[in-house]
Amino acid sequence: MLDLKFIRRQPEEVKEALRRRGYPENLVDELLAVDARWREKLTYLQELRSEHNRVSEEIARRKQAGDEAAELIAAMRDLSSRIEELAKEVGALERELQERLLEIPNIPHPSVPYGEDAEDNVEIRRWGEPRRFSFPPRPHWEIGEITGVLDFARGVKVAGTRFVFYRGLGAALERALINFMLDLHTREHGYEEVFPPFLVNRESMVGTGQLPKFAEDMFKVEGEDYYLIPTAEVPVTNLHREEILDGDRLPLKYVAYSACFRAEAGAAGRETRGLIRQHQFNKVELVKFCRPEQSEEELEKLVADAEEVLQRLGLPYRVVVLCTGDLGFAAAKTYDIEVWLPSYGAYKEISSCSNFGDFQARRANIRYRPHPKAKAAFVHTLNGSGLAVGRTVAAILENYQEEDGSVVIPPALRPYMGGVERIPAQAR
RNA sequence: GGAGAGAUGGCCGAGUGGACUAAGGCGCUCGACUCGAAAUCGAGUAGGCGGGCAAAACCCGCCUCGUGGGUUCGAAUCCCACUCUCUCCGCCA
Numbered sequence: 001m002l003d004l005k006f007i008r009r010q011p012e013e014v015k016e017a018l019r020r021r022g023y024p025e026n027l028v029d030e031l032l033a034v035d036a037r038w039r040e041k042l043t044y045l046q047e048l049r050s051e052h053n054r055v056s057e058e059i060a061r062r063k064q065a066g067d068e069a070a071e072l073i074a075a076m077r078d079l080s081s082r083i084e085e086l087a088k089e090v091g092a093l094e095r096e097l098q099e100r101l102l103e104i105p106n107i108p109h110p111s112v113p114y115g116e117d118a119e120d121n122v123e124i125r126r127w128g129e130p131r132r133f134s135f136p137p138r139p140h141w142e143i144g145e146i147t148g149v150l151d152f153a154r155g156v157k158v159a160g161t162r163f164v165f166y167r168g169l170g171a172a173l174e175r176a177l178i179n180f181m182l183d184l185h186t187r188e189h190g191y192e193e194v195f196p197p198f199l200v201n202r203e204s205m206v207g208t209g210q211l212p213k214f215a216e217d218m219f220k221v222e223g224e225d226y227y228l229i230p231t232a233e234v235p236v237t238n239l240h241r242e243e244i245l246d247g248d249r250l251p252l253k254y255v256a257y258s259a260c261f262r263a264e265a266g267a268a269g270r271e272t273r274g275l276i277r278q279h280q281f282n283k284v285e286l287v288k289f290c291r292p293e294q295s296e297e298e299l300e301k302l303v304a305d306a307e308e309v310l311q312r313l314g315l316p317y318r319v320v321v322l323c324t325g326d327l328g329f330a331a332a333k334t335y336d337i338e339v340w341l342p343s344y345g346a347y348k349e350i351s352s353c354s355n356f357g358d359f360q361a362r363r364a365n366i367r368y369r370p371h372p373k374a375k376a377a378f379v380h381t382l383n384g385s386g387l388a389v390g391r392t393v394a395a396i397l398e399n400y401q402e403e404d405g406s407v408v409i410p411p412a413l414r415p416y417m418g419g420v421e422r423i424p425a426q427a428r
Numbered sequence: 429g430g431a432g433a434g435a436u437g438g439c440c441g442a443g444u445g446g447a448c449u450a451a452g453g454c455g456c457u458c459g460a461c462u463c464g465a466a467a468u469c470g471a472g473u474a475g476g477c478g479g480g481c482a483a484a485a486c487c488c489g490c491c492u493c494g495u496g497g498g499u500u501c502g503a504a505u506c507c508c509a510c511u512c513u514c515u516c517c518g519c520c521a
Contacts, residue, residue, distance in 0.1 A: 009482080042478060046490045053490090056502050060446035069501080076501035376475090 001101055001363045007031065017107040020114055020324040031100040038093040045086045052079055102206065103213055106359040108324045109296075109333040115323025121336070122323065127307065128316030130340045131399060138405070139343030140397040141274040144170065146405035148428035149397075150275070161272070162264065162279040166393075169423045173396070173409070174282060176416035177389050178257050181284040181309055185386055189305045191255035191286060196235035198259055199226040204238040207364030209330030209356075216265045219279075228261035232285035233383045237360055240289060244376045245368040251290035251298055255386065258283060275390040276348065282389035288382040289366065292358065295380035299355040303335045306351045306386040312412040315395050316340040318347050332357040337387075339395045350391045353384025 007014050011032060015025040055076055062069040113122050144150025149170025155163040166174050185191040205211040205227050210218060219228040229235055236256045245252065260283050271277040286305060290298050303319060310317045322334040331354040338347030358378035361367070367376035400408040405425040409417055 039478065042490085046478065049491085050489060052501090056446080059501060063446065073501040080501070 116325040120323040121320040126318040135403040137342040140394040143397045185255040191253040232256040232258035236287040241364040286386040351385035
């Protein structure tokens, strides 16, 4: 959420941001029109209330003195009903204002390149060389089938399309990756591990920006105020909702494993095969809370922490910065890390690292004191995948495959796999 | 799920319809005293919103005693619903 006062003062700047994102810019004028009406009525309402308070005190005074107050009470009856009516109007305007405010996206950071869609994202750097295969490499779903470590058919039977069973060494590989990533980030990168709830309430979803605008993207428990988290970003960022953090302890750095649940509405037909787009997947997520002046640097460090995972696993990747048109609703700046997938013959997103500025902090009311006596100010929040586990499995199966269908386990993972060095062609 | 108790400022805690403009204490900040500290004494200690005003300081006003409604001229206080916490019972990994 943007600062309403900022929108009032700099409407042109906000419109420009909307233009660059490809949003309709009249959102701003519409919001400001509601704001003007709200303030006008609110001022009047407050005047009436002030009058009401004065008369009320006068009545009390007279009653104490044993005097008559009947005519004042009669006048108050009228005043009270006018206040009640006006308060309803003000309340309605306030709700409308709030709704509109929640639907305005964040302002892109000045360093974000202009562009209309993903085509215009800008590559920043590459790491590693894609392997040259002496045989035609198989896509990971075929490898999963040959080795028996992925069971898509039974995932569909038991749950539905876009669900999968990991089996045997596949399940072990998934678990090994989670532990490997958590250990790396806690022991070497200084993050505190948290294990969050996988269901959260509506307020948390609003806090990080999934609601109210993107309700169709997620699963909700019927009849309850529970939403399945699309990412651990939601519970972990909301960990400090409605709190004032100790400025001396910033930045706070958390790493969380969670399952993630996405409805994938609008993705029908896309990437229906394999692990790339599932309704449920595992992810290790990095979340930071920091001072505003730290957030640009913290984003760079966060990306580096996520890249480290791929480097240790020996998986080639590149880093791109998202252009204004591809930037997520709440983000001010986002780097995607894309891993090389031989079956795609292309780099595919495996991590998305964003700086949200104070956008989420304002929604979720997460603040800190710059100085012990200073007024509380909004923190900046950041998060990024470190990494998406299912896509990492896909990348390992494809990049480490052998001609016979077997898969070599990256050396860094072997301690987490009980020393297993290879998934044999027929693992089951 | 059932029964009971409770929710008041950073914390504890008083408050059964009009002086609550929320007592008192603790903590914290500043000052006095002291060589310094402790003790003591004094003062100050919530947030949000609107306006003055373009902004800071400041001033005025409004709102907030778990949340939302209701009664009343007037609600921390009375009524209803909900949320959460605690105790006991039931169920459960």
